[in-house]
Amino acid sequence: MENEAGARGVCGWLLLLLGLAVAILGLAMGVGGGYLVFLGGSWYFVLMGAAMLASGVLVVARRPLGAWLYAVAFVATSFWAVADAGLEFWPLVSRLMTFAVIGVVIALAYPALVRSSGGSGGRGGYALAGVMAxxxxxxxxxxxxxxxxLRATSTPDVVPVAEGQAQTDWKAWGNTVAGDRFAALDQITKDNIGQLQIAWTFRTGDIPESTGSGAEDQNTPLQVDDTLYHCTAYGKVFALDVDSGTERWRFDPQAESPNWQRCRGLGYYEDASIEAASGDAAAQAPAACRRRLFLPTIDARLIAIDAETGEPCADFGDDGTVDLQADMGPVNEGWYQQTSSPLVAGDLVVVGGRVADNFAVDEPPGVVRAFDVHSGELVWAWDPGNPETTQRPPEGETYTRGTPNVWSAMSYDPELGLIYLPTGNATPDFYAGQRTELDDQYSSSVVAVEAATGRVRWHYQMTHHDLWDLDVPAQPLLYDIPDDQGGILPTLIQVTKQGEIFMLDRETGEPIAEVEERPVPQGNMPGERYSPTQPFSVGMPSIGNEILAESDMWGATPFDQLLCRIEFKQMRYDGPYTPPGMDRALQFPGSLGGMNWGSVSVDPTTHYMFVNDMRLGLAHYMIPRDQIAAGASGIEMGVVPQQGTPFGAMRQRFLSPLGIPCQKPPFGTMSAIDLKTRELVWQVPVGTVQDTGPLGIKMRMPIPIGMPTLGASLATQSGLVFFAGTQDYYLRAFDSATGEEIWKARLPVGSQSGPMTYVSPNTGKQYVVVSAGGARQSPDRGDYVIGFALPGDATQ
Incomplete structure (x- = not known):
């Protein structure tokens, strides 16, 4: 009897705790749901909250009706979830999983509720609990x-590399100056990639410290003959043996910057006359710097390095260095630096520069300059604020300050003699009443300049009067598309932060794929002006930029989904190009993208272009000048000062309280677009929550929900697409025909770097190399350069 009484006592306490928990959750949901209704949102949450509150109170009172009420509410929730979200898996999980788990517990408690009320039976609750479990x-x-x-509906065949057509070197950041990131190599295939393993690992000893100010390893190494060249976030350069990864030499520029430390790539030049020379001519050629690397530094220098020895090229500039702060006027520390690779175009090395966003209007110029690869002498300059002057400014003057800059990688068409510049906007980002006519003309555009003179041939703008930090972030892809008439269309393809993809004639700048100018929302900030329309590239697929609705909000549980719905309804959101204002407004995609600096890769045997993206919203609002605290910088997020304008601005990621993007998954994908048909042929989520999760806690589960991506991809002629720029720590390979992930290798830390590949001239073995220095938003950092290869000899 005492045992039975004790059991009843424990059972009573458990029912009390269960009822209180359900009631408290219901009360919280009901209060939040009531506020959502007040904001004009869905009635569901207040109704479900009321049902849970009543259910919990009845369970506390030990009445079986509490379980029945919850069951009815859960069934109604299931119908609502399908009506609200359709049959998509992740939205349904967000709406139903938590309630289903609670339902299992209540079903298990149902027999006890029946007994507590003086009845008998109720064992069907166990069966129901089992089914629900x-x-x-x-x-x-x-x-x-x-x-x-999107699942692929066809599978193009792999075309073997023809004899003599295999790639021999990776000499540019995008493999070629066209930015194709394609390697005509097929030793590593879909059939044998399961055997791919680490062949060597090199440690640079130069770990990018994650201080919140932008120190990140984003390098794609170069390979020439039997040497691999790598640069670190702080600009140290290493030459490695391609087969062993052992160090041959290193160069340290002793560069420092308080923010935005990175080196995405080096430039490479080899003297064609020396390479072609033989006999006496070769013997008489100068030994030093026949092959040279160009290092862009984080403290605004351009350094030429002998690729054979690692010594500075004394004939270039001032003992190997060109000072890129010359003719720029005052440059505050960290306000101007080089972050992307220089472009080597014939006998020119061309550099733009990253200008710090949002500090002030009078920031360093966005000038692009071309230097002689041998002497370092200025050949031409393109000053967006004074395009008629293509040399140094007059004595005592500077290039035009505060102009649009070119911080990403450029492309070059040697046949047309054109260099293609992806521009940002004139700083600051979110208030532009002070911008000049030329600022508006050249910002957020692709500008084609003549390689010989630097004069503008054409330009095409992707965002008019940019108020959203929609810099053109990626290297333009130059690609020849068959025109079904036996000829080709020489195209330029540009991906953008807003998820749009533009296809232009690279000779004229005219759209090949249709572009529509569509009306967009207008703002009312004092002193600001607004473009009435914006270009939408309707002739190409858009990626990850759908117009959001309340039903698109998501969370790991219904409770953080409710908070995301409340936040969404609290913000002003009118779709694409919702302008900044004094109230909190939503920008989607946010200023990180869409697509970002990693650009694209392409397989010319199938005409498939591969695009990775991220899907993160940005909440922002303007702040009157007198309310901006001293020292505001907002390097990543937060308040930015925008000195010289009437307003600063607040920037915040659109995340749930758990730190998860508020809109439904996926948050990052890899897509394939057929450039002949201009259709999306497959799209897959990329990345898992294994190394990240709510509140930054690693979930350690490989759930392929699709996380934001940042980095470059690599396509090979064997039908593979390699990618490492995920928030989990893997290098992956996808079947380029279908998007199926067919291989992955664990990395010691995450990566933002672009994989590259080559065949060793000594062993004939193909390697895939990636740099792993740490994923964006991850505290884990490293200094790894890792080479993968098949086991055994190349002939096996």
């Missing part, structure tokens, strides 16, 4: 199953 388990299991956003 199996459904929950099945849903959890399905979380680990990759699910394409």
């Amino acid at each position: 199996l459904a929950v388990a099945a849903a959890i299991g399905y979380m680990f199953v990759p699910s394409p956003v």
